[in-house]
Amino acid sequence: MIYLHIPFCKQKCSYCNFHFSTSLNFKEEMVAALKKEVFLRKDEPQDKNLKSLYFGGGTPSILKVDELKSIIDEVLKYFSFNEDIEITLEANPDDLDQPFLKELAQTEINRLSIGTQSFFNEDLMLMNRAHNAGEAESSIKRAQDFGFENISIDLIYGSPTSNFEIWKENLNKTIALQVPHVSSYALTVEPKTALNQWIKQHKIPAPKEAEQNREFYYMSEFLKDHGFDHYEISNFGKPGFHSKHNSAYWKSHEYLGIGPSAHSYNGSNERSWNIANNKLYIDSLVQNKVPKETEILSEADQFNEMIMIGLRTVWGVDLKVLNERFSEQVLAHLHKEIQFKLEEGILIIENSHLKIPEKHWFMADGIASDLFMVN
Ligand code: SF4
Structure with a gap:
């Protein structure tokens, strides 16, 4: 399977410490570099018949559909796609407008992982998300209208702006929207994030572990009662909708990670990771060099x-x-x-x-x- 890291975001979410840039200055060069890396590393995976291709980030839906399509076409030059291949695009609700979805529905992408996080504006504002509650809901409906059935949404529980009743309402909306997969994480306070700063300055209270614990177990029972399998701590899927990408990762299969900060694993004793710097990544690929470090486990x-x-x-x-x-x-x-x-x-x-x-x-x-x- 192949993971492609798209290291751009519209704005910085208050809790996030992933690798990305909010400047799109080098977007075209980045797309060219990603394709170059696919070419340079095409012989690394043993399995040339892909069962999963995953656009993660960052925010992959920040790319134009023809840019995404050009990356898929590059992959297709060197790999075949299994007939059941899962091709996932992580997408933010504010990017999923009609023109984008209409074009996207014409590509091989057959699964959306939508960064919903919450259906409540108070939570979304604290998280500094680029979308609002209305877009959280309408983006899912629009994607379904354009034929995307295999949809996962991300939900965050335990925010200081939330409470047990709000959390229950988030889960009720998830069921009402007939989403077949949910990835859900407790709000965690990472170093060097705005959230950490606000808590240190006593502007907001820290998330409460006991509350998160209660919300986690409620979610687990609730989603199972509605036909989901709780197949990994943070992941719930209806039968037939478990994430192939994540499942392969959890079963220690090999994967090739393309893009700045992406990690790769050969399925046994070797792991590598690319440089987490967009400019240095692009410069290196221009010189036909993959800027990665390798570790023998x-x-x-x-x-x-x-x-x-x-x-x-x-x-x-x-x-x-x-x-x-x-x-x-x-x-x-x-x-x-x-x-x-x-x-x-x-x-x-x-x-x-x-x-x-x-x-x-x-x-x-x-x-x-x-x-x-x-x-
Ligand atoms: S959109 Fe995702 S990767 Fe980008 S800042 Fe927000 S949480 Fe981080």
Whole structure:
């Protein structure tokens, strides 16, 4: 699968620390550089038959449709598309107007991941989103009118501007809009963000973990009652609408990441990441060089990554795969570390898979890190 990072946004959301630029000065050069990187790295993936192509960001919907199409065509020169390929575009509601959607519906893009975040203006203003509550709703309806069925929306819970009743209303609207996939995250306060600054200056209160916990478990039960599978901590999909891209990532399949700051993984022991600077990225590609760093993962790194990712999913970690892949020393470490947690019921083993029961998912990252091996 291929991930393409489009590093531009209209404005900076108050909670975001991703890599992007709000200046579109080098947009054309960036599109050319992305295509050049696809060409230069075309031989890296073992699997030339793509099951997923994912435009993430940043804000990929900031590109014109013919720019997106030209990138897809470049990929198609070197890879074939599986007949069930999922081609996702992350899109912000304010970009999904009629002309854009009309053109987009003519391309191979068959899935939209819409950055809705909330259907309430108070939340959207605090988050400094570029859209309002009306656009949050109308963009989904318009996309459906243009034939996009496979739609995911992002929702953020636990904002200081929200409360339990507002959160319930966000979920009710999601059901009313018949969206088949939801990715939902707690509002987190990252360093060097406006949100962090406002909290430090006591302009707004910090998000409350107990409230986020309550909203998370309510969402889980509510969406399951409405036919969704809770298949990863932050992801819910109706049958047939689970994200192929994310599922492959969680199952440790290889992926090629194109664009500034994008990460790649060869499916076993090698990970690389591109420079997180638009200008340096473009300059390097002009000289036919991919500006990336590569790391060979130690056995402990590979083990920790499998534990970290696997325990966040409904499938858990396949113990047979662990047994085949890791040394006696790693397996002895795992065996020792899980004993107490198995007795406590914080971990369970089902059909040779190590899992966290869903009622403990909110603590999954902490549980996983307890099992980590030190290099
Ligand atoms: S649109 Fe997405 S990537 Fe861009 S600033 Fe907002 S949250 Fe960050």
